[in-house]
Amino acid sequence: MSTATLPPITPLTKKDFQTDQEVRWCPGCGDYAILSAVQSVFPELGIKRENFVVVSGIGCSSRFPYYMNTFGFHTIHGRAPAVATGIKALRPDLEVWVATGDGDALSIGGNHTIHMLRRNVGLKVLLFNNKIYGLTKGQYSPTSEFNKKTKSTPFGSVDRPFNPLSLAIGAEATFVARSVDVFQGHLKETLKHAAAHKGSAFVEILQNCNIFNDGAWFSLTERDARSEQVIQLEHAKPLIFGKNRDKGIRMNGLQLEVVHLGNGISESDLLVHDAHHPEPAYAFMLSQMEKRPGFPTPIGVLRAWDNLPRYEDVMNQQIKDVIAKRGPGDLSKLLRAGDTWEVK
Amino acid sequence: MSTITEIPLPKFKREVVDQAVIRFAGDSGDGMQITGSQFTNTVALYGNDIATFPDYPAEIRAPAGTLPGVSGFQLHFSSNDIYTPGDATDVLIAMNPAALKMNVGDLKANGILIVNSDSFTDNDLRKAQMTSNPLEDHSLDKFRLFSVELERLTRRALEHLGLDAKSMDRCKNFFALGMCYWLYNRSMDSTVRWIEDKFKNKPLLSEANKLAMKAGYSYCEATEAFQISYEIPPAHLTPGFYRNMSGNQALALGFVTASQKSGLTLFQGSYPITPASDILHELSQYKDFGVITFQAEDEIAAITSAIGAAYAGALAITSTSGPGMALKTEALGLAVAVELPLIVCDIQRGGPSTGLPTKTEQADLLQALFGRNSEAPIPVIAAATPGDCFWVALEACRIATKYMVPVIILSDGYLANGAEPWRIPDEKDIPDFTVHFAKDAEGFMPYKRDPQTLARPWAIPGTPGLEHRIGGLEKKDGSGNINYEPLNHENMVRIRAAKVAAIAQDIPNVLPAGDTEGDLLILAWGSTHGAITAAVKSQREKGQKIGHMHLRHLNPLPSNLGDVIKRFKKVLVPELNMGQLLWVLRAKYLVDAVGLNKIQGRPFKQAELEQKIEEMLGVKETLQ
Numbered sequence: 001m002s003t004a005t006l007p008p009i010t011p012l013t014k015k016d017f018q019t020d021q022e023v024r025w026c027p028g029c030g031d032y033a034i035l036s037a038v039q040s041v042f043p044e045l046g047i048k049r050e051n052f053v054v055v056s057g058i059g060c061s062s063r064f065p066y067y068m069n070t071f072g073f074h075t076i077h078g079r080a081p082a083v084a085t086g087i088k089a090l091r092p093d094l095e096v097w098v099a100t101g102d103g104d105a106l107s108i109g110g111n112h113t114i115h116m117l118r119r120n121v122g123l124k125v126l127l128f129n130n131k132i133y134g135l136t137k138g139q140y141s142p143t144s145e146f147n148k149k150t151k152s153t154p155f156g157s158v159d160r161p162f163n164p165l166s167l168a169i170g171a172e173a174t175f176v177a178r179s180v181d182v183f184q185g186h187l188k189e190t191l192k193h194a195a196a197h198k199g200s201a202f203v204e205i206l207q208n209c210n211i212f213n214d215g216a217w218f219s220l221t222e223r224d225a226r227s228e229q230v231i232q233l234e235h236a237k238p239l240i241f242g243k244n245r246d247k248g249i250r251m252n253g254l255q256l257e258v259v260h261l262g263n264g265i266s267e268s269d270l271l272v273h274d275a276h277h278p279e280p281a282y283a284f285m286l287s288q289m290e291k292r293p294g295f296p297t298p299i300g301v302l303r304a305w306d307n308l309p310r311y312e313d314v315m316n317q318q319i320k321d322v323i324a325k326r327g328p329g330d331l332s333k334l335l336r337a338g339d340t341w342e343v344k
Numbered sequence: 345m346s347t348i349t350e351i352p353l354p355k356f357k358r359e360v361v362d363q364a365v366i367r368f369a370g371d372s373g374d375g376m377q378i379t380g381s382q383f384t385n386t387v388a389l390y391g392n393d394i395a396t397f398p399d400y401p402a403e404i405r406a407p408a409g410t411l412p413g414v415s416g417f418q419l420h421f422s423s424n425d426i427y428t429p430g431d432a433t434d435v436l437i438a439m440n441p442a443a444l445k446m447n448v449g450d451l452k453a454n455g456i457l458i459v460n461s462d463s464f465t466d467n468d469l470r471k472a473q474m475t476s477n478p479l480e481d482h483s484l485d486k487f488r489l490f491s492v493e494l495e496r497l498t499r500r501a502l503e504h505l506g507l508d509a510k511s512m513d514r515c516k517n518f519f520a521l522g523m524c525y526w527l528y529n530r531s532m533d534s535t536v537r538w539i540e541d542k543f544k545n546k547p548l549l550s551e552a553n554k555l556a557m558k559a560g561y562s563y564c565e566a567t568e569a570f571q572i573s574y575e576i577p578p579a580h581l582t583p584g585f586y587r588n589m590s591g592n593q594a595l596a597l598g599f600v601t602a603s604q605k606s607g608l609t610l611f612q613g614s615y616p617i618t619p620a621s622d623i624l625h626e627l628s629q630y631k632d633f634g635v636i637t638f639q640a641e642d643e644i645a646a647i648t649s650a651i652g653a654a655y656a657g658a659l660a661i662t663s664t665s666g667p668g669m670a671l672k673t674e675a676l677g678l679a680v681a682v683e684l685p686l687i688v689c690d691i692q693r694g695g696p697s698t699g700l701p702t703k704t705e706q707a708d709l710l711q712a713l714f715g716r717n718s719e720a721p722i723p724v725i726a727a728a729t730p731g732d733c734f735w736v737a738l739e740a741c742r743i744a745t746k747y748m749v750p751v752i753i754l755s756d757g758y759l760a761n762g763a764e765p766w767r768i769p770d771e772k773d774i775p776d777f778t779v780h781f782a783k784d785a786e787g788f789m790p791y792k793r794d795p796q797t798l799a800r801p802w803a804i805p806g807t808p809g810l811e812h813r814i815g816g817l818e819k820k821d822g823s824g825n826i827n828y829e830p831l832n833h834e835n836m837v838r839i840r841a842a843k844v845a846a847i848a849q850d851i852p853n854v855l856p857a858g859d860t861e862g863d864l865l866i867l868a869w870g871s872t873h874g875a876i877t878a879a880v881k882s883q884r885e886k887g888q889k890i891g892h893m894h895l896r897h898l899n900p901l902p903s904n905l906g907d908v909i910k911r912f913k914k915v916l917v918p919e920l921n922m923g924q925l926l927w928v929l930r931a932k933y934l935v936d937a938v939g940l941n942k943i944q945g946r947p948f949k950q951a952e953l954e955q956k957i958e959e960m961l962g963v964k965e966t967l968q
Contacts, residue, residue, distance in 0.1 A: 019813070021813075021825065021826070048808070049808075049811060050805065050806055050807055050808045050809070050810065050811055051805070051806055052811075053805045055652070058816075065813050065815070066813050066815075066826065068813075069811055070811050071805040071806075071810075071811050071812065071813075072811075072812070072813035072814070072815075073652075073655055073682075073813070073814055073815065074813065074814070074815025074816060074817065075648065075651070075678060075815065075816065076648070076674055076675060076677075076678050076816055077674075079644060079645070079648040079675065082640065082641075082644065082645035082648040082649045082652070083648045083649065083651055083652035083655070084652060085638070085645070085649050085652065086611065086613060086638070086648070086649035086650060086651065086652025086653035086654075086655075086656070086658075086660070087652040087653065087655060087656045087805070089611065089636050089638060089649070089652075089653060090609060090611055090636065090652075090653045090656040090657065090658045091656045091657070091805065091806065093806070094656070094805050094806060111641055111642060111645070112641065112644075112645055112648075115640075115641040115645070315636060315638075316636075318631060319631045319632075319634055319635075319636070322631035322632050323631070323632050323634070326632045327632065328632060328633075329600075329604075329630060329632040329633035329634075331600070331601060331604045331633075331771050332770075332771040334597065334600060334630070334633070335597065335601070335768050335769065335771060336585060336587070336768055337587075338587055338588075339385055339388075339389055339534060339587065339588065340585050340586060340587045340768065341388070341389045341390075341391060341585070341586050341587075342583075342584070342585050342586070343391060343578075343579075343580075343581045343582070343583050343584060343585075343586060344583055
């Protein structure tokens, strides 16, 4: 969040961020919930409406800017992080959010995603992960599970999926979080954490495509499953989950281990979440746990290490430093630089 | 070398000539490009007109001594106006047998040939695939051959410095440069200054290079090796201050100038590619002008970051060569659709695919004009000479910001790396160009057009009340809202085309150089300018009625071009491609123009053009 921006005089409301455009997502799409959460969070950030820019690529998620009454740019497939980097380079004061999907950010735009993250450009990236290509009507995506049967893989996909969080942490992203479309409260809180982060903030939002991949996340979102299958990470709190909050995660050597509380195991034995840990290895380990039998899927902020300067600030500081050293450029002198001679 | 007068000198003969062509050739590691550049700077500072042709391999260091590793630098300098680096050379410096073999074919009969005899061992000859030693087998008898032990002499001059043999050998190009300075009677001062600056943290190497150069100079003086030296008086250029300028350098300066004159921050997104990278190298130095340079992760990010910067209010450019252009194609379409100003420099090289990375070609014209999906017209302008790149950069920025369009600049490897004396414009004589950002929220619509230019407003983020959405989807003219209606789409396609076509009213009418009507019009574009100018001058001196129309604007074409064409009986279109402008002209003007096409990675020679001109004018019987 840009601290240079003063709060507007009249407080903004959710309505201020809604456009007159007809929303063209399928009825029941998880994207509506995400749109609603973002429209609720933006007025609370104390940023003038004209300083928000929402940038997107191609895909269902990328229609997002049309529905946000801010500056918005619907670009081309996969390139939103690069377009947004150009905007931030020129105008570090703007609050730039990127809306993208699993195909857009991890397949065609994978290169831009990792480079944006390793540079730590001050962008907030919302990756809508529905594990399917929706806008092209149902092909498997880079997050689809192995052996997924889709229109383009009638006998099952032979691809191994990306874990978006692991990928982002592997690129040493300074903020990595996960939330779920239907967990409105959690989603808004997560968005606020992302907004408060100065560097690149990467938020994976598990989102249901009720047309082409309905129920992809039901094992996590159904009321019965929720507390057994999901663990909510909170900074400085022990890792506890389960309907009766009777399970926890502790370190066993270099491995995570699920344990039942009681029988000599207490909360003090559990791993206490440290979102601000400087080493990405810790967050990476958390991002990988869901692959193992008996482990829950983590949501919340895995990593929020904000000690790295933003790319656009370093870029512009370098310019200031050179000007301080050399003085502002003099065009007349520049044109006459080097060896010159006069013809009379 | 044509003689003007001869001045008798006591010890050596000094001949005054009006021009010379000199070529330095050696291994890619021999420093030939530096040697050539230094000689160029010195003669330019003296006041000669110059044209250069650096010619180097794509490999950074091919195996030493082999034919693919040969790097050359040719310089034409003169006391008259010159337009080309010269068809044939008067002097060739060959550092090894491979360099000799690759370059001796262009040396004039009785030309001066300086060879490094220390590198003509059996092994050296074998690497150059030579079966006998040309220094001994009389194959070089038609030249004035000077076998010089460059390595041994350089080592002797430097032996007291305590350098290792390899470091001493690396100075031998400066020994050869010193010899050339003596041969053309030139001061070593500017190269001494350059060496002192280049090696300011390595005093020993600074000393060694200076000593080697001075030793080369003294060697000529002491041994009377050449018995003759040459004097080329300064050229009569238009009065003013000059500097030596390459095409890529000129583009960079043009963009900084445009940024200063418009008050817009310059943003360059670029990915390294030969022969365009020097634009990035140049601009990255100008942080004191607030220039933002972004070395992107790929060609696509290079252009899309520039589009983002343009959206935010920058004077945004991206620079590349043909393969990179191909990758930028989709984003170019986006820039057309969202109608943002953007400048794309395509420094053309031989293709297809990786092709000839370091060699020149003009074969991206049709790609620039048409290489996008659907109807996506883009203004295209081309530079004619290295110095012209400066003015073309300014023109591109003017068009892009005035009409809210992407603009493609075509340059090529020959212009990019070639140099000429450039008359430095007075900064005050370059007009400011005004750029307005939309400010007024009252009645604002993102696609509400200026009735004159059809440009939409440039409404940058951060402006209160102007919040709006743009994108690649088809939109309603005016409101900019997504719109898929059939008639609206046709209307938008026609508006985008009309906007670009109307730029023709904003560019001056063209007038051919030479004759304005007559037997033959030579119609061309880009880097062929020099060779055509020289050929036309020569043919007109022989009485031919020839006009030379060199196009800067390739889309839209100048509005009076059709009339110009009609005033000539025949039209010749020389291009370093298979006939791309020719194709456009035949389609647009239904003119039976003829092409002269060369696709060898090399510029036209004056003689090749003259031969074609004479053939078309029936001066010589053509061979069937």
